[in-house]
Amino acid sequence: MAERPAMSDRTATFVDLVIAIILPPLGVFLKKEFWICLLLSFFGYLPGIIYAVWVIITN
Known part of the structure; x- marks a missing residue:
């Protein structure tokens, strides 16, 4: 399977x-951190935004 180009990863x-x-829990839904982000958003x-951005950047 071919790797995705770097531009695609950045996009x-x-x-x-x-x-x-816009919606922090949705941003991390596929990253297995959904429930933590949902709780923080409540x-x-x-x-919730801070945690979602941190999860996305560190993964």
């Missing part, structure tokens, strides 16, 4: 970040 990361800002929108 996917950008889309993930935009989704994480406590406040900003903690």
Whole structure:
């Protein structure tokens, strides 16, 4: 299976970040961190965004 080009990876990361800002749990849904992000989003929108962006950037 061929690797995706670097531009495609950056585009996917950008889309993930935009989704994480709009709806934090959805941004990390496929990254197995959904429940933590959902819980943080219930406590406040900003903690959910911060956690979602951190998960996307570090993975």
